[in-house]
Amino acid sequence: MDRVSVTPQYGGPVGEPAEVAARSLTPGTSLTRDDAERLAGLLRVVSDPTRLQLLSMLLAAPDAEANVTDLTEPLDLTQPTVSHHLRLMVEAGVLRRERRGKQVWFSIVPERLAAIADILR
Template sequence: MPTSAADERRTDSGAPPLRTVRLVLAREEAERTASVLRAVSDPTRLQLLSMVHHSPDGRARVKDLAAALELRSPTISHHVSMLVEAGVLAREPVGREAWFSIVPDRLAAIADLLR
């Protein structure tokens, strides 16, 4: 029985070899996701994100986060800066203070992690 080109590309299991399968996650998206995962891989940063996510208006100040976690403001600022750099948190200056909120594009991904 003759075989087609498609049949010749099948593996022993009948599935197409991996090199012919269309990539589901493009490299650029994989790198962005890895960056977010690195940023949220710290327990303190996960707590910060959870607090911001569950705050009444979806945003918080370093001062409030520090008080709630009983950590010094410089420690919280360091963690918040890492989350801002990773594109997870957005900084919104209001007068002399800064409020931080989860970036809307990242909210669904972060919400999944916080469940």
């Protein structure tokens, strides 16, 4: 998995949160400062209510993917606003972006979803 940097607003490099989460869940260990910052950056990206809605919509979508038009209408937000939220999640490595013709499709990166779930357990 590629290392992905997010905007400074979201805590700098996210790194490999699945590996960090696995280390943090091992009995007798605690997070290093760097690991805590990586996990906090990932959690900040997904903690926004609109982004949580987008994630749930993608999970519920056929084939767990959707284009920006499919995601915009149910949220009653403008397309640029939805695109902004999607871009932040792509930059953090939470979503995958794939261009097909004139449409851009988004899907969740399974490893990132697993890392988020591991953090919350």
